[in-house]
Amino acid sequence: MTTRIRLSALATTAALAASGGLLTATPATAAVTCTAPVWKAEYYANTTLTGTPKLTTCDSVIAENYGTGDPAGVTLPRDNFSVRWSVTRDFGSGGPFTFTAEAQDGIRVTLDGVRKIDLWKNVSTTQKKTVAVTVPAGRHTIHVSYATWTGAANVRFGYTPNTSATVDRVRPLAPAGASVAYDRALNRATVKWAANKEMDLAGYRVYRRPSTSAAWTKVSGSTALVTGTSYVNSPPATGERFLYELRAVDRAGNESPGGADLTVASVDRTAPAAPTGVTADDGAPGVTLTWKPVAGAAKYHVHRQRKGTTEPVAQVATGVTGTTWTDAGAAERTAYTYWVSAVDTAGNASARTPVTVTHDDWTAPAAVKGLTATAREDGVHLAWTPNTEGDLKRYEVFKATLWDDGEGGTAWVAHRVEYLLPTASSYVHESAADGETVLYAVIAVDTANNMLYIPDPAIDWVEVTELGTPDEG
Template identity: 50%
Template sequence: MHHKRSVVALAGGALSLVALGGLVTLAPQASAADVTCATNVYKRTFYKNTALSGSPARTDCDSAVSESWSGSPAAGMPSNNFGVRWSVTRDFGSGGPLTFTASATDGVRVYLDGVRKIDLWKSTGDTARSKSVNLTVPSGKHTLRVDHANWTGAAKVKFTYAPRTSATYDRTKPLAPTGVKTVYNTKTRKTTVSWAANKEMDLANYSLYRRPVTSTVWTGVTTTTARSYTDPLVNPDDRTPYYYEVRAKDKAGNTSSGSADTIVRPLPVVTSLTGTYSGATGKVTLKWPLNTEPQFNHYTVLSYDLGNEGYFRWVSLGTTMQNTWTTGPIPADGEWRHYRILVTNDAGTTTLGASSLDGSAANELWLGIPDGIAPQRAPELSLSFCTGGVRVTATDYTPAPIRDFYGFEIERRTAGASDWSVVLHSGYDPRTTFATVGVCDALTAGSTYEYRARTYDAAGNYSPSSDIKAFTPAAG
């Protein structure tokens, strides 16, 4: 008795004789439910009848349907009137045109997802015959099943399926590769890109592409049949983030869309920067997301300040490994303050930054400091008669280019009272030589009134008050 091939993958149950390479050995017997075969490997079941009915006589795994038995196909099986079934569920990727080919003595039937595609089911003795069919398999997972019946004589059966790789028939694009991973080495400045195996049966190769995050143009890096590639430094400065994507190509020349873009950052980046000013301490507290990348080493905090050279430039305030920084006291002068956070990796490479301000940079903050500085000088106050009362005039003689106030406020109270009331709160005409405002205040005769004036700025800060002056309207 000759066995072309017998593959056994069983666990538990009774022992049975199995022929392996011409030697008879003992192997455990198992039911079909006990057998789990590797991916894309057939589960094979033997039956002691040609109807392939009842409980299988034995079950194992088979890498291919290609047998030639001159007698019993396995220990405990008859030489004639037996049946064998192969079944496998596999992922066909994007699917496409395939050719199914079966040949056998006696009976063979081929099914795709339970639908019969090849039917050669009659006794032929020892003479085999074959049939091929072309069909299109949809994308995703599908089940193949091959049934063979041997009534008498030799038992020969073979089944293959293969993609049609001519561009004439295959116009189905492969699926985009998945599982793309990148590892950047800060010391060698190289990126290793790897990806999962594509499920296509007719895969020809993969192509790796990259582009800077600032560009929409992809550059081909390599074409390979492998599933990883180490790319040398993209940017000589080793600071610009860039994307990778992988595309698959089949033997018919169809190319997939790109995989999900995977970003590589030679340097960790600060994605946002916020800050608050404390009126109590006069300090600015900066905050940003903490970087956790393995290549992160430290941050450098910068402030855009007037240097000794007489011009503004970025000045380092210090370095930290934390994601917060508090400055020293800053005058509440109502001006803008500018801060920037740079990142240094474990190879000593630091983020590039413009020498001037960059209002669009995520790692840069423009912070308006509240104006807490009041106008320095009190205005002068004068009183004179007007119809029905007193004309109150407030004047400031500061030259226009250096005035630090926005308007005047004049207040009045009855002599001896503690509370003041506002008589006038007004801006002034900036075109005049002196800044001045006035109001005619109607009064009740017989009482004495006191007046004072002060200036205020746009932030609501008030200057010191002028000297208090009194006025008593005459009766009648």
């Protein structure tokens, strides 16, 4: 509160400004602009607030104690002067306010020209009044008129929002001027907005939801409010679109409607789920892996390591778009651990799902070479070049005879005639000396029972005519 005493005729405008209550002092002939919520004060040398103001100033508050002196030095008389304060400001959503006035002598208060307080009379003691006023949303003007006739002079006025939750049921306005900037490298959304105009504003809440959902989630903390006009949040890095919404909250706990929705397309750094149902089947082509499809997967990677070794895990397949893959390069008689991972369109790879399998021997021994067949009295003598495979188990001897179907059609029909040790390189097949032309083949078999089968073109069939005279039937 400023106390003003009687000033001498030499008092200056600078001395008036330095006294504390008046922020600036400007001669009446100069234009004065006071920015809300600062009051514009106009001083008159009469009690009717008429004519040209003798002094125009800007006051931060209306709280003056002039005593019995001239409030403007040489400008105003000691008695019978008046002051009009005015302020035009944005009240946001408005709501319930308390207007408090006290003065010696008269004071009147209006809101947009409508009188709210009227204590316009000459008194010898300070008179006071408090009223409840509902201020509509938007911009409004308050005028405070004061007059003193004789004796001591003082005046005070204030307006404050009523923040009682039982009284204030007016929601703040939705925040305006909102924008969002998204940093993909940091996965960081920075939301900014313009400050609300409500005098009872407590802060803001920030909400977020996926574009595929209508349910909002508060992301600005469970209880604390944002008191500034910006907020940084990291949305889930899933590649989805997210919407942000701002809501203002007043000191009575009323929350505003949501402001404009702000959209962010997040960077995708979320890997798909690991594949399930991974199995490995061993076969002649190699090890065949299968697994169940993974939601969101664009392709699959396969890694491999020989079981029981410390050799590096090697990636053996990339870009597998199906749910099966065959490792044709697996070494026979070797155990492997395979890992399958799912990869999405952003290149995020899931955890790897392992499976262990042994790739057995599925390769038949080479075709027997150098086979010769010689007809003898005791049968047919076969000789060949021994195979070199280390896992050779035996040889099997086959004989084919020509079959006549009786209707002019013929075909060679083969049957096994003997099993031989892997050390054998010759054999005499005892057969009747009937002069028949036949075919012979020797096929190698390994310890895994792999062998070439009769139709295989690699088998070397040798033709021989047995001794004797053909049976005419």
